Amino acid sequence: MYRTYRMLTLYSGAVLSFILNKRCKAGKENPERVLEKKGISNHTRPSGALLWIHAASVGEAQSALILVRRLTALNPDINILVTTGTLTSSQLMQSRLPENAFHQFFPLDHPKWVERFINHWHPNAVIWMESELWPNMLNEIRTNNIPAILVNAHMSDKSFSSWKKMKPLAKVTLSAFTKILCQTDTDKTYFDQLGAKETIITDNLKYSADTLDFNQDSLDALSLSIKDRPVWLYASTHKGEETLACDVHKTLKDQFPDLLTIVVPRHPDRRKEIIELCSAYDVKITFRGSDKALPDGNDDIYIVDTLGELGLFYSLTSIACIGRSFSDDGGGGHNPIEAAQLNCAILHGPNVQNLQDIFDDMDTDKAALCIRDPKHLCDTLSILLNDDNETAILQSAALEYSNKKTHIIEHIMSEIISTLENKASSKFLTTETESA
CATH class of the missing domain: 3.40.50.2000 (Glycogen Phosphorylase B;)
Incomplete structure (x- = not known):
């Protein structure tokens, strides 16, 4: 089933380009950065370890910020690439990311565009937030042996029903993740039934959100x-x-x-x-x-x-x-x-x-x-x-x-570090290392 998906998306370039151009004219994309959605970036990959965090939109991006702050505190030298898909989330990231973290738009799921993205950034590891699953990108991560973990994983009843009809595709897609950290029992059950390798329940990262600041x-x-x-x-x-x-x-x-x-x-x-x-x-x-x-x-x-x-x-x-x-x-x-x-x-x-x-x-x-x-x-x-x-x-x-569940972040951070560093055979999250 994945081969069929890949073939269909391989021939979708012209249609996706037309949609992007139309969205630019409607003010729904940033015309100066729209090429990022094709995996093309004018940002040079920084030297040293690079951790990539993907968060689909504003809600996931706010959860990602919790991890960014924790990870940079552990290792001030690590570089963090954060991708999102929407204009609003990009504005949020650009205003709140620390100095050693930067934002790019997530490429659309065209095989050549995601390949270009991975070849440019060569991330040491990937943290994927919540629920957005893109088969071509996750297949590219898996075939390049990049350690990946799905954090704060959630799947709605509707999404589960849709993926269940494409279970072979779901299983291949989820195989990119070494471990999946689920919000609830139901989420764990859904991911298990779709063929995930290893799932655990860590509760919702949103409990550990930093208090919103104000002027x-x-x-x-x-x-x-x-x-x-x-x-x-x-x-x-x-x-x-x-x-x-x-x-x-x-x-x-x-x-x-x-x-x-x-x-x-x-x-x-x-x-x-x-x-x-x-x-x-x-x-x-x-x-x-x-x-x-x-x-x-x-x-x-x-x-x-x-x-x-x-x-x-x-x-x-x-x-x-x-x-x-x-x-x-x-x-x-x-x-x-x-x-x-x-x-x-x-x-x-x-x-x-x-x-x-x-x-x-x-x-x-x-x-x-x-x-x-x-x-x-x-x-x-x-x-x-x-x-x-x-x-x-x-x-x-x-x-x-x-104030009841602020400890959840400690459990999630422990799982992220042990899973990704064990898979990579390198302590790049907690100590400075050279990129592969």
Whole structure:
């Protein structure tokens, strides 16, 4: 089955090039770096050991940053290549990576493009994050005998159902990984059934996320602007959730005339789309934008269309609803631990399957509240905005929960180091070494 996949993708170059050009014109790719998606880079491979970490998008990239910081602390001389596939994740990486780490776009899964990528970078080892599996790239890693480990591995029911129909392809693809570190029992079962070599459960790396940073001057300016207005935050929203925010705001405004609803879209470049979505509502919207505009006291909805400021707004507000849990795309949820670390009372919708175990655990501990529907969201916000004590109870439970599993990173780091260094017969992760 892999031969068939390889043959089909081998003849896909013209189509993939057309798609990339179209995406460039639509502003969905960086035209100055689009050749990286064909495995072509103008960045020279640094001398010495090179560790490659692949993270598909923003969520995986944030988890990858945890490992980057730990690995550079172990060996300040190691070079780290981080690849992602999206514009937003590339901007995040470029702003947060340390000096000895750098970002490239992940090449599309064309056999020649992935071969070109591997031949250029010659990584000593690979850490692959979470769930994105590309057969040609992983086959290239395997045939070049590059040690690889899948970290924070997750597989949704839908993905498992799809891969199960292509089990021979799945088995070949997964054979690139010496070991797979799974988030849950279910994930382990799925990877085992698809033919993975060795799997263990290490829980979710997101429990060990560093607390999001923020600019204190910006926080002071926002606090002064908002004053004592009642406020709630809708964090990391996706399509459909901005209109929900407008609906909720209009419902609550009779009870709270000076209510401010803050919305932080997951993808800041959706400004035009958000304007169109919210145009049917009689609400005044202010966009933060690159000039860092502040709420003016007359606005209803404050849209934070900037990157890297989520920590600022978790610090500003007491109540946060986690995005992509009500969204039109089927949901999945985003990491609630970040909000918990910054002392927010946490609400979320019913569609949190990407992080189901974390949300279920938090709900059980009363560290978060699952909201059934828009009316339930309105009712819950009404209670919390009216009662500081109820909000404080939720905040305290969330903060306490966020400190429960910070040890997980130690287990994951131990597995990464032992697996990759044993496979490579070299202590390149913990001591300086020459590249192969």
